Amino acid sequence: MLRSRYEAVIVGGGHNGLVAAAYLARAGRRVLVLERLGHVGGLAVSARAFPGVDARLSRYSYLVSLLPSKVVADLGLKIALRRRRYASYTPVGETGLLVDNGDAARTAESFARVTGGDGELEAWRRFYGMTADVAERVAPTLLEPLADRAAMRNLVGEEAWRDLFERPVGEVVDERFADDTVRGVVLTDALIGTFADPSDPGLLANRCLLYHVIGDGTGDWNVPVGGMGAVSGALADAARAAGAEILTGAEVLAVDPSGEVAFRDADGEHAVTGERILANVPPAVLARLLGEAEPVPEGAQLKVNMVLSRLPRLRDPGVDPAAAFSGTFHINEGRDQLARAYAEASAGRIPSLPPAEVYCHSLTDPSILGPGLREAGAHTMTLFGLHMPARLFREDPAGAREAALRATLASMNAVLAEPVEDCLLRAPDGSPCLEAKTPVDLETEAGLPGGHIFHRDLSWPYGEPGRWGVETAFERVLLCGAGARRGGGVSGIPGHNAAMALLA
Numbered sequence: 001m002l003r004s005r006y007e008a009v010i011v012g013g014g015h016n017g018l019v020a021a022a023y024l025a026r027a028g029r030r031v032l033v034l035e036r037l038g039h040v041g042g043l044a045v046s047a048r049a050f051p052g053v054d055a056r057l058s059r060y061s062y063l064v065s066l067l068p069s070k071v072v073a074d075l076g077l078k079i080a081l082r083r084r085r086y087a088s089y090t091p092v093g094e095t096g097l098l099v100d101n102g103d104a105a106r107t108a109e110s111f112a113r114v115t116g117g118d119g120e121l122e123a124w125r126r127f128y129g130m131t132a133d134v135a136e137r138v139a140p141t142l143l144e145p146l147a148d149r150a151a152m153r154n155l156v157g158e159e160a161w162r163d164l165f166e167r168p169v170g171e172v173v174d175e176r177f178a179d180d181t182v183r184g185v186v187l188t189d190a191l192i193g194t195f196a197d198p199s200d201p202g203l204l205a206n207r208c209l210l211y212h213v214i215g216d217g218t219g220d221w222n223v224p225v226g227g228m229g230a231v232s233g234a235l236a237d238a239a240r241a242a243g244a245e246i247l248t249g250a251e252v253l254a255v256d257p258s259g260e261v262a263f264r265d266a267d268g269e270h271a272v273t274g275e276r277i278l279a280n281v282p283p284a285v286l287a288r289l290l291g292e293a294e295p296v297p298e299g300a301q302l303k304v305n306m307v308l309s310r311l312p313r314l315r316d317p318g319v320d321p322a323a324a325f326s327g328t329f330h331i332n333e334g335r336d337q338l339a340r341a342y343a344e345a346s347a348g349r350i351p352s353l354p355p356a357e358v359y360c361h362s363l364t365d366p367s368i369l370g371p372g373l374r375e376a377g378a379h380t381m382t383l384f385g386l387h388m389p390a391r392l393f394r395e396d397p398a399g400a401r402e403a404a405l406r407a408t409l410a411s412m413n414a415v416l417a418e419p420v421e422d423c424l425l426r427a428p429d430g431s432p433c434l435e436a437k438t439p440v441d442l443e444t445e446a447g448l449p450g451g452h453i454f455h456r457d458l459s460w461p462y463g464e465p466g467r468w469g470v471e472t473a474f475e476r477v478l479l480c481g482a483g484a485r486r487g488g489g490v491s492g493i494p495g496h497n498a499a500m501a502l503l504a
């Protein structure tokens, strides 16, 4: 039985809405979460994507870095995040660059073989030493009121300020590294989910890089045991246990700045009032609900989910596929290849050699596979393709999806010893276990404007001192989702910060 008034009504039950609900309910506030879909989690969910195949795939997001340990501890979340033994592998002809977290000598040997000396590894260590230092300093501030620009500059120090916050990352990478492959590996973190030229003075790619290297003070990208659904499930449990009410199948139709929220569920249309409204939905959706003009963000990725009957063979005889695919496996993501793909997509064409990266969750955490699949040697494979902006898919969504998928699989096959299609598991109905999601698919099925995975372009983690970066033009309305300052990714940070702003 719903009440008519709540201290907080949360619009959307994504993981950030659940974080906000859990903090507020634990602080004794009456909280209602309204979620449009039949389940919570938003973009942090697991799904059995292929009928009759017992594999729970992280359908959208898949790795966790930005979720602070403090949030996990505060909310008593029962989740496990597992570090990957191998950070990355990048095929280069008949060899490849392996970054092995557990064997520094092997990493050094791989750098020497691929780049022809020690210089690139030294430059790599200097660069990531700098980002590790920034991570340690900046990560704790993400759960505090905003610092201003000058305070952030003081905090990170002059070298990091210049190279991460002021100069285009493309320029910095070209200066610090000489090898095209190494440059590309560094640049991918600046381009994931972000359609940008890393040399652009607008520094959008710098902001993307920053959020990819500071997560929880280490920047590690860890595997959520049980898949992303386990993270959202633990958050929903924490929110409910603290007394939050979560209503699924409840689509919010309108939000009034006075605090009234109109929604529709299976029983009809209703209204509730919140002293505060926390919007977990993207800013463009909030604008529509408020009756305002909608900004139009643009996402730029192709997500492909696969189940394999076995791992594909590599062209490089020196590396076990189980090592290569357990970290981030870079496909045609050299610096020049990234630049070419960006230019082609900017000109309205699907890149001829799409840059992408894949990883196999089940190599680090087999628990997402049923026992039969595990025993048979099956694996999940997640592909994230870059530079596939929504504009390419507007005119002919299905045809363009097919063309983008074909080009992406060809790009992958160009660096393997056999076509990945030969390794796809077949579902009981004979169909291959493969699904592809374009930005337009995400807009349609996940309600994500432009298919932008961060709800809108990422912003710097500093601002007006004392504010939380969740404020809107209306006093009673706060953002609590990825579109807030310091939002983006699976982090719970904007959910935490909106709760703190309300409690302050």
Ligand SMILES: Cc1cc2nc3c(=O)[nH]c(=O)nc-3n(C[C@H](O)[C@H](O)[C@H](O)COP(=O)(O)OP(=O)(O)OC[C@H]3O[C@@H](n4cnc5c(N)ncnc54)[C@H](O)[C@@H]3O)c2cc1C
Pocket: 011, 012, 013, 014, 015, 016, 017, 034, 035, 036, 037, 040, 041, 042, 043, 044, 059, 060, 061, 062, 063, 064, 065, 066, 250, 251, 252, 253, 280, 281, 282, 285, 301, 303, 442, 446, 447, 452, 453, 454, 455, 480, 481, 482, 483, 488, 489, 490, 491
């Ligand atoms: C393909 C893909 C891969 C990604 N990979 C990663 C990754 O590996 N690691 C990472 O950290 N991040 C990743 N991200 C980004 C990350 O998933 C998101 O930034 C994050 O999950 C956003 O969480 P949120 O709770 O703020 O919003 P969302 O998860 O978008 O939740 C918003 C919720 O609001 C609901 N809603 C919308 N409209 C209404 C309405 N009118 N009424 C009621 N409810 C409504 C939606 O159904 C949804 O549940 C990825 C995203 C995508 C799409």
